[in-house]
Amino acid sequence: MDASDWISIGSGGVALLAAGIAFWQARTAAASAKHADRQAQAAEDQVRIASEQTQQAERVHREQLTLAERVHREQNEPYVVVDIGPDQPGSSLLVLSIHNIGPTMARDVRIQVTPALEATHANLTPRLASAVSRTIPMLPPNRRLVYAFDGPQRWSANLPMRYDFTVDAHGPQGAVETLTHTVDLEVLAGHLVGEHPLKRIEGHLGNIDGRLDALADAYEKANSAAIRAHHERMIEEMRRQAEGPTGP
Incomplete structure (x- = not known):
């Protein structure tokens, strides 16, 4: 083979190598593009999820505020x-x-x-x-x-x-x-038989009577000596009155 043949073969090899490099670069670029697309999609998904969470939080806040306003209003309304x-x-x-x-x-x-x-x-x-x-x-x-x-x-x-x-x-x-x-x-229908209308009043009066008896008993115990002396004086006075006036 002469020099021109070698040159042709070398040119073809260079072209083939260049084509391989170009193909590899294209595949790399395509993979990078797909990765970039996935990243962009993931970023969009994150933005969408964050937006939905924000909307959900705002909706919950509005519902809580509405409920609080309703409870406050009902607590201050006539019924x-x-x-x-x-x-x-x-x-x-x-x-x-x-x-x-x-x-x-x-x-x-x-x-x-x-x-x-x-x-x-x-x-x-x-x-x-x-x-x-x-x-x-x-x-x-x-x-x-x-x-x-x-x-x-x-x-x-x-x-x-x-x-x-x-x-x-x-x-x-x-x-x-x-x-x-x-x-x-x-x-x-069965409720109207009930208790006597004055039963509760009678019960209260009975309680008062019992308390008065207890108070009288306590007073008598606390002042028994004075009460006994008073009774003795009254008996002595009645005895003298019954005997009549004494002589000079």
Whole structure:
């Protein structure tokens, strides 16, 4: 082979080597590009996760804030309850009561009842209807309005025994959440027998009598000598009076 052949072979080898180097560089570049893409994707995933965590934390914070505001509001709102029950323990008189058990003033109290209230005493029915149909301008904390509802004959009359009450009112921060509850008079059927209305008073009087007896016993023990001397003086005085005046 002459010089030109060797030159051709050398040129081909150089070209082949250059092609190999170029291929290796291309593969390296492609691998680097894939690695860079994975890093970029991982970075995007981290940003997305961090964003979702931030949004979740903000949502939890908003929910906690809303719950705290609601609890604070409910703790400072009026709470008006309508009930039917005995006037006092052992009493056979049933009364309708409208009671604000909340800590603040209730205003514009409106009551709805289903079915309409009805008593066995004809004169009580219109009074009950008036009590629950009118708007109560204000009901201070712990204020209780009481209306005669019925007597023990209720259980022998063919009248409704179950009532659904709905109460709307306004408090210091505006309208209060509507309260709906049910009163079932059948629950009271066995309760009205109860204790005698004066039983508790008699019990208190008995306790007072016992304490007075104990106090008298303690006083007598502490002052027995003085009491005995007093009794002896009284007996001696009565004896002298009985003997009459002595001679000169």
